[in-house]
Amino acid sequence: MGKAIEMSFHEVRPFLGDAFVGMDNYAEVVSSDRFVQAIAQTVTLAAGVTAGSILLGLVLALLVEGQARHLWVVRTAAFLPVVAAMAVVAEVWRMLYYPAENGALNSILGWVGLGPSQFLASEDTALWSVMAVGIWQGAPYNMMIFLAGLAGVDRSLYEAATVDGAGTMRRLWSVTLPALRPVLVILVTLAAIRGLRVFTEVFLLTNGGPNGASEVLMTLIYKLGLERGELGVAAAGSVVLFLATAILTIVTQLVRRRADA
Numbered sequence: 001m002g003k004a005i006e007m008s009f010h011e012v013r014p015f016l017g018d019a020f021v022g023m024d025n026y027a028e029v030v031s032s033d034r035f036v037q038a039i040a041q042t043v044t045l046a047a048g049v050t051a052g053s054i055l056l057g058l059v060l061a062l063l064v065e066g067q068a069r070h071l072w073v074v075r076t077a078a079f080l081p082v083v084a085a086m087a088v089v090a091e092v093w094r095m096l097y098y099p100a101e102n103g104a105l106n107s108i109l110g111w112v113g114l115g116p117s118q119f120l121a122s123e124d125t126a127l128w129s130v131m132a133v134g135i136w137q138g139a140p141y142n143m144m145i146f147l148a149g150l151a152g153v154d155r156s157l158y159e160a161a162t163v164d165g166a167g168t169m170r171r172l173w174s175v176t177l178p179a180l181r182p183v184l185v186i187l188v189t190l191a192a193i194r195g196l197r198v199f200t201e202v203f204l205l206t207n208g209g210p211n212g213a214s215e216v217l218m219t220l221i222y223k224l225g226l227e228r229g230e231l232g233v234a235a236a237g238s239v240v241l242f243l244a245t246a247i248l249t250i251v252t253q254l255v256r257r258r259a260d261a
Helices: 002-007 024-031 033-064 068-083 086-097 104-111 126-151 155-163 168-179 181-196 200-205 217-227 231-260
Strands: none
Touching (some): 024 231, 033 068, 086 126, 181 231
16 A cells, blocks of 8 residues: 555656656546546446445345245345356356347347347446446345344334334334444445445446446556556556545444444
8 A cells, every 4th residue: 555655656667767746646637537537437336336235135135034944045046146256247247238139138128118228338328237237246245234134123123113003114114224224334334335446347347338438446547557557647546546435434434423322
């Protein structure tokens, strides 16, 4: 980390000696349209994956809670995306998305009367297609954490709410979600950090394309540093990403402490 910070203030020239450039690399990061677009798309992707995977994970947890004897196969199968290698996951989803005319997903769209979509090859859908993969892979992990949280909820609270005439949704809103608040804070923090640092699925599915429509900060840093050799600018981008992650973590913890108080 110290070396990355040092590099961010230099024009890195292997074998020729580094030249100190002060804040020039950071100025390029802030002013570059490409960086701004990548940051905006990173935040969009992180927010979408965080919200989608947590919501889907909660729904899955509520569906299988208390059904370990009967739904253990479902729970095991649902967790497989978490342990599968991202390279394998990306290839499976690539097969689902392509080919455009008769791919699996487009065939399903055809059955309901919708036209074929280019998914990863369209600027309008590439980022959302990658987001769907992130939600699909992150939801089972969140499901398992939610199941652990649900196991600790006092059953007498549900009984008291039922006696008071509370329905299913009212019990969810007034009993389940407040009890899961610490779990939610942890999951939001972890999912948001993973979202900001997303790289593998974007790199394997779209490589930031088409025309930068799915470029995120990590893939841009990779291309600048390892493909174009602009190591100083790439290091500055890495420091910006680190600071954003640190700020997000601090803010989340402050919100948690205020809520607990």
